[in-house]
Amino acid sequence: MKNISVQSFKSVLQQCFGSKSIPKKIAIGLSGGPDSMLLVWLLSKYKSYMQDDTVELHAITIDHNYRPESTIEAEQISQVMQRWNVKHTIKKLNYNVDPKTIANFEEVARTKRYEAIRSICNTLGISIVVLGHHCDDQVETFVQRLQGNSSIFGLACTRQVSNIPLTEDLDPSQLSTFSPVRLVRPLLAFEKKTILSTCKLNGIPYVVDPTNNDTKLTRRNYLRNLFGRLLPQMMVDFGSQEGKSCSGVAEVASTCFPYKSITKDELAKSQQECARLAQQFESKAYRLYRQLLRQHKFSESPEFGSLQMKLPKKCLIGYNKIITSKFLYQRLYPYSTLNHYHWAYAKLERGLLPKLESFLLSSRSAVVRYSIMNLIFEVTNNDSASEVEISITRAPLTRTELKISSFEVAINQYWSQWYLYDKRFWLRFKSLEETDSVITIGPYLHKIHSSIVSKSLKANSVVNIDKTLDTLPAIFQNGRIVAFPTLHIADTAIKTEWALKSNKYDFVDLTIS
Structure with a gap:
């Protein structure tokens, strides 16, 4: 040894x-x-x-x-x-x-x-x-x-x-x-x-x-016992029953077909091959992103919590779906409100991408919408084009989300702490006046709130205040909406700073630096 x-x-x-x-x-x-x-x-x-x-x-x-x-x-x-x-x-x-x-x-x-x-x-x-x-x-x-x-x-x-x-x-x-x-x-x-x-x-x-020997404590302990003791002994016993004359576990492994594929050595080889493939797919996903950026076919609108892209149709067909799923996984974290985002890849690979492939193979020009990961994917297919357009926005808030999305903030002349709104936007505030006050931060819903938007805000806004602003954070004060922090439009003596949450799942070059 x-x-x-x-x-x-x-x-x-x-x-x-x-x-x-x-x-x-x-x-x-x-x-x-x-x-x-x-x-x-x-x-x-x-x-x-x-x-x-x-x-x-x-x-x-x-x-x-x-x-x-x-x-x-x-x-x-x-x-x-x-x-x-x-x-x-x-x-x-x-x-x-x-x-x-x-x-x-x-x-x-x-x-x-x-x-x-x-x-x-x-x-x-x-x-x-x-x-x-x-x-x-x-x-x-x-x-x-x-x-x-x-x-x-x-x-x-x-x-x-x-x-x-x-x-x-x-x-x-x-x-x-x-x-x-x-x-x-x-x-x-x-x-x-x-x-x-x-x-x-x-x-x-x-x-x-x-505790490492307690097979009932963890699944890992059970597997450690299985591969370290039980399986090798089963192979020896199988070899003996078949009349084999084997000098050791390694020789038995080569002859005992029922167990050979699950020996530690064979499983290690399979794992290493998976690791090699995964690394290749992950690198290709990042290269796809860089290529789209260079071609101006990927754009983000963080102030609206949305992004748009034009993807080659071949990216949504066959095994390319694995790479495209990883590409989306690497990009969407700042825009998604999932509690457990690490499960999102499976939702993309096994949920969204097969639907997109089926839609494209139907060979028809149309617009479809898919809801997944608390996001809306609006997909526009032109049958004569080589690309498909995808727009990604926040899904409408559920009743539960509406209840927990609003919160009050006491403000004065000093910056408040940072608040994470809707698991997407970091916000902090301070008053431009000497008096302290309390404001409410909550989601804008055009169907409900259009009538209480400050008239001055509507008149001086550089964007249309309509349903495209739905789910964005708004500042409510004295029964009116007086600001949209991420759009830098306000009718109030309150200063706001904001940032989209950082992308923890972006591609990382893991060479030591």
Whole structure:
């Protein structure tokens, strides 16, 4: 069995960082298990190997407070880090309830862990966190997503380099000081058995979390047991029943057809192929966007919360729908009001795009409207043209949305805090007069509100105040509509600043910078 040498680890690091040099400050997510302990050891040895004392290693242990032993284990890990001359930070998490009662604890714990790591990294001025995810983790994730009928992008699983995901939208003031924290996973090519073997060879201590063996706790634990113990034994038993004379699991795998396609090695190959395809599709989707921009066939009207495009019809046919779905997914987040936008890709690929393809193949000139993701897609097809026109606007608000969209703001001569209106527009206000006042921010609905729009506002407006403004934020004061903040038209002594929410799902070049 091959072990992980410092030289091979150096090669993987160079692959992760590309042409960039290794950062002078690196954080390591340290659980205390064999994966993360080996990672710290390898980075320490790499630092010595390169004879670079300027590199600082900071290990970060997040104590989820799930087991009573976790605090003692974290302190034991800290002693090892001290011997290895690695700075160590322990952050103990607190939950409002007993974590054992949280049904989706794995997901909740991941979110809280990343939030804590980002906070610590921002304090320490660190932009890179190295994690110990390995090949077996990828296989487990791959199977989970297969079972969940995931898209090709979900089946790509965990990337070697990614950003810590944002759980909340950042307002403009937060964005001005925000810098992403990159996650780097240099052990993805290595199996768990290789990691354990390397730890044993080099006497690397680690903690064994007994909850990892509880197959009823998480789906991942069940799969880990399936691929690590049950399936290999089933293959051996099958080989014996068939009268095979096999010296080991690898040989049995080549002869036991019923199980061969779901061995860890075969699943890893499938996952890697999905990752390769997903990366190609994602890059092509971004290139499509850049091409449309250059040709002036993609335009946004953020003040109206809308966008327009002219797409080549071939983009909506056959396998090209995957690329176009990803293109739309990359562009629509600022305009969509979905609570869980990460599910939107499936809605596009499996809902909207097949309808568009069917519409185009019907070979008729017409205009159709589709409602999806709280957006209206108005599609104009000219049968003799090579392109299709698509206009995307906010869908009409539901009764529930109408109730929760309005809110009051107390204003004075100082800027208010930022408010996120309708999950689309960031707004803040201040009074141009010395007196304090209270205003209401709510959605404009022409059918209901046209009669209460200020006459002066109507007379001096540079846009038509009609149903095209429906769902846009309006300022209500003393029973009248006195301003449309995103359109910069007002009949009131109130100053407004606004911005469309930032696009968390835009294409990102994940090379280290």
